[in-house]
Amino acid sequence: MDHLINQRVKDIEISGIRKFFNMVAGTKDMISLTIGQPDFPTPLHVKEAAKQAIDDNFTSYTHNAGDIRLREAAASFVKTKYNLTYNPESEVIVTSGASEAIDIAFRTILDEGSEVILPGPVYPGYEPIIKLCGAVPVHADISKNKFRFTAELIEEHISEKTRCIVLPYPSNPTGVSLTLEELEQIAALVKGKDIFILADEIYSELIYDQTHHSIAYLLREQTVVINGLSKSHSMTGWRIGLLFAPANLAKHILKVHQYNVTCAASVSQMAALEALTAGIDDAVPMRQEYAKRRDYVYDRLVKMNMDVVKPDGAFYFFIKIPDDSMTSFEFALTLVEKAGVAVVPGSAFSSYGEGYFRISFAYSMETLKEGLNRIEKYLTAKV
Ligand SMILES: Cc1ncc(COP(=O)(O)O)c(C=O)c1O
Numbered sequence: 001m002d003h004l005i006n007q008r009v010k011d012i013e014i015s016g017i018r019k020f021f022n023m024v025a026g027t028k029d030m031i032s033l034t035i036g037q038p039d040f041p042t043p044l045h046v047k048e049a050a051k052q053a054i055d056d057n058f059t060s061y062t063h064n065a066g067d068i069r070l071r072e073a074a075a076s077f078v079k080t081k082y083n084l085t086y087n088p089e090s091e092v093i094v095t096s097g098a099s100e101a102i103d104i105a106f107r108t109i110l111d112e113g114s115e116v117i118l119p120g121p122v123y124p125g126y127e128p129i130i131k132l133c134g135a136v137p138v139h140a141d142i143s144k145n146k147f148r149f150t151a152e153l154i155e156e157h158i159s160e161k162t163r164c165i166v167l168p169y170p171s172n173p174t175g176v177s178l179t180l181e182e183l184e185q186i187a188a189l190v191k192g193k194d195i196f197i198l199a200d201e202i203y204s205e206l207i208y209d210q211t212h213h214s215i216a217y218l219l220r221e222q223t224v225v226i227n228g229l230s231k232s233h234s235m236t237g238w239r240i241g242l243l244f245a246p247a248n249l250a251k252h253i254l255k256v257h258q259y260n261v262t263c264a265a266s267v268s269q270m271a272a273l274e275a276l277t278a279g280i281d282d283a284v285p286m287r288q289e290y291a292k293r294r295d296y297v298y299d300r301l302v303k304m305n306m307d308v309v310k311p312d313g314a315f316y317f318f319i320k321i322p323d324d325s326m327t328s329f330e331f332a333l334t335l336v337e338k339a340g341v342a343v344v345p346g347s348a349f350s351s352y353g354e355g356y357f358r359i360s361f362a363y364s365m366e367t368l369k370e371g372l373n374r375i376e377k378y379l380t381a382k383v
Helices: 007-011 016-024 044-055 068-082 097-109 127-132 151-157 180-190 216-222 247-261 266-276 283-303 328-339 365-382
Strands: 092-095 115-120 136-141 162-168 196-200 223-228 241-244 316-320 356-360
Touching (some): 007 127, 044 266, 068 092, 092 097, 097 196, 097 223, 115 151, 127 136, 136 151, 151 180, 180 216, 216 223, 328 356, 328 365
Parallel strands (some): 115 136, 162 196
Antiparallel strands (some): 223 241
16 A cells, blocks of 8 residues: 555655664663753643643633633743744744644745755754655755854855745754854845745753844744743643744644644643743753753763864754764664663764764763763773
């Protein structure tokens, strides 16, 4: 029956991150530094709000765009944090995770043959959706630019078919973010062109030595902002994402969302409401802990002579493989077999990630220490 399967679906593959994680899952005495999800529990008051929602029988469909109280809280959250102005009635959509927000945004704006510019290496959640739309991903190689996705690089890839530019910052897998000046240059380049920006700002609350600026503040009418609770409030499993777009665009995105999921899960929405109101600063203590881990891991990697850029945000290091005779997949496999540490091969983040590996520091200090000890031991023994 394989010939009956949609060709575009056949052509896409399972994410390389999951593939590697699944492959090594179950291996004995393994330190895994693979998964990009917070290791903190969801804040207690948020869990209590969800329990209350169940007791209150808040278990039916909500408005397609999400409960209005949550949309108001989301609009107020991005106003307070990033000075963005969105009308909760018509410009905010609550989605099933940022993943669904990415899907419905692309499906709304892309036509067959549209080109989408994105950095490479990049989070693997965009390319398959772009391809499912019959559109074409166009990567700008940021690996030779200290992973900075600049206006200059973007401009080199703009063509008459460019419909959208993906700006994921702080970035998964590199941790690099964009400064206000860089955003201003990108906004100046794109302003007035028939091009949308898809700004994936899911890590906006996890930024360490600088302030996060949303490009929507500079280019509201052409921007779709993707955010959510997964990373900021340690709520990956609750599946709540947030999409902000100007009303004339949001009304079309809402149709795709409606026929896709009807609405985000109602109980999760009440947890999210609590998170974005009473828990508006819940990310702060987590951010402080991540910052400590980042500094620790960075020091260790530098001492190992690793070629690495210190991440501005998120919880990843994207590191050059010291032995360039191996592909990133071979290197990651060797680390599993010889050192007992699982990392993600850079090739999981497009071909531009070849030659690198990603480690996540969303793990306890103890786990990080042991993982790094093992990597160091393996590399020292090899020399
Ligand atoms: C850059 C980026 N965007 C989106 C997502 C998906 O987020 P969610 O779990 O809310 O769907 C992730 C998850 O790792 C991510 O790293």
